[in-house]
Amino acid sequence: MKYKLCLFLSSLLNLIAAKTAPCEELDPADDPKNIVRPCPNFGLDCIREYFSKNSQCQIVYGPVPDPLYYGHYKVDIPNSNVTLDFSDVNVGGLNGNIVEFYINTETQKLVLAIETPSLRLYTEDALFQYNRKAKEPIERSDYLEVKYGRVTFTAVFHRLHNLDLSSADVNSYVENASPQFELGPCIDPSSDTEAQNEFRKLMSSFRDDLRELFSLQGQIFMTSYIQYNICDFGC
DSSP states (O other): HHHHHHHHHHHHHHEEEEEEEEGSSOOEEEEEEGGGGGSGGHHHHHHHHHHHHTTOOOOOOOOSSSEEEEEEEEOOOOEEEEEEEEEEEEEEEEEEEEEEEETTTTTTTTEEEEEEEEEEEEEEEEEEEOOOOTTTOOEEEEEEEEEEEEEEEEEESSSSSSGEEEEEGGEEOOOOOOOOOOOGGOOTTTOOHHHHHHHHOOOOOOHHHHHHHHHHHHHHHHHHHHHHHEOOOOO
C-alpha cells in the first residue's frame, strides 16, 4: 500500500512539474541571448544607416521642428459625454534622445525607443463638445496648454528587413502621473445644467484623460521623430 502511494505521489509531482515547467522559461522578448544591438552607444548615424539599408526610406538629419505643428485631431473622452476637437496644435520638445535600439533574433522584431525630457502641447483652439440626451451638443472653445514632462516612446517593428513604419506598434510612457495643464475659462458651459455636470466630471479626471490622450497620439509623435530625424519613409 505504501509503495503504491509513493508511486502515486511521485507521478503526481512529476505531472505538476511537467505542467509548470514551461511557465518558468524566459519569454523570447526578455531572453538576453536573443538581443543584438547593431549600433554601439545608440549612435544616430549608425541607426540611420540601418534604417536606410533595411527599408525604402531616405536618410534625414533633423531636427524635428520645435514646435511641431499638427492641423487637427479629435478625441472622445472615455467615461464622459465630451468630445475634444483640437485645431492648430503645437507640440514642443520632440527632439529627444534615443535610449534603446536592438533587434531580437528570436522574435524577428526591431525596437527603437526615444525619451523626451520636456514635452508640451499648446492650442488656442481646443473645442469641447458636450453631448446631451435628446438635444444638440453644446460647444465651447478656448486655449489649452499641457506640460507632460518626461515621455518615452517605444516603436516595435514586426520584421528586421523591409521595415514598415506605418505598421509599427508604438506605446507611450508618461512618467508624470499628473501633467500640468492650463485651460481657458470659456470652456465652462455654465448655461446648461447637464453640460455643467459633464464638465465637472471631466475636470475631476482630466489629468488622467490627458495622459490617455497623449498615449493614443504616440504613433503620430514617434512617426514624426523618425521621419524628421532618422529616415523619411515618404508617409
